[in-house]
Amino acid sequence: xxxxxxxxxxxxxxxxxxxxxxxxxxxxxxxxxxxxxxxxxxxxxxxxxxxxxxxxxxxxxxxxxxxxxxxxxxxxxxxxxxxxxxxxxxxxxxxxxxxxxxxxxxxxxxxxxxxxxxxxxxxxxxxxxxxxxxxxxxxxxxxxxxxxxxx
Numbered sequence: 001x002x003x004x005x006x007x008x009x010x011x012x013x014x015x016x017x018x019x020x021x022x023x024x025x026x027x028x029x030x031x032x033x034x035x036x037x038x039x040x041x042x043x044x045x046x047x048x049x050x051x052x053x054x055x056x057x058x059x060x061x062x063x064x065x066x067x068x069x070x071x072x073x074x075x076x077x078x079x080x081x082x083x084x085x086x087x088x089x090x091x092x093x094x095x096x097x098x099x100x101x102x103x104x105x106x107x108x109x110x111x112x113x114x115x116x117x118x119x120x121x122x123x124x125x126x127x128x129x130x131x132x133x134x135x136x137x138x139x140x141x142x143x144x145x146x147x148x149x150x151x
Contacts, residue, residue: 001029001040008033049095050102058102063092070112073127077120087115121147 002009010032017026025042049061070084091111095103109131116124128134128143 003031003034003036004038005036006031006034046096047101049100051108052102052104054105061092061095061103061108063088066091066108066112069127069130070116070123073116073123073130074120075126077123079120079123083119087119091115117147 001011003011008031011029012032013027014030014037015028018024019026023043027040027042028037029040030037050058051061052058067084067088070088074084091108094111095108113124113128113131116127125140125143125147129140132139132143134140134143
């Protein structure tokens with residue numbers, strides 16, 4: 001680590017502490033060259049997950065964008081925001097744990113639909129209508145029949 005005062009590269013760590021979340025290490029260092037002290041922070045570099053859209057475009061995964069879609073689907077339904085937030089955290093973690101840098105949008109969409117199906121059938125059909133781009137009432141009826149046959 002380069003000293004911010006003399007630009008020397010020789011220094012020693014005199015104190016290390018984790019932040020309260022445990023995901024950042026604060027290190028106090030002392031420069032061997034000039035004797036001055038400075039602080040550095042160390043954290044894991046997280047590479048963003050890139051979503052490959054249906055048309056081939058690539059877009060960085062946005063938890064906020066997914067949240068907006070799920071909240072619209074769950075509007076006026078008796079679904080706790082905590083359930084939605086827990087799912088969003090779980091989804092983001094699952095996507096990062098795949099180890100893949102790029103994930104097709106259909107995989108993300110199917111994960112969301114599966115979870116909404118578990119949470120609330122109406123929210124599931126609402127989300128499916130946008131995600132699967134229902135063209136007319138027959139698409140709705142077909143999805144509802146499929147939903148009813150599984151129960």
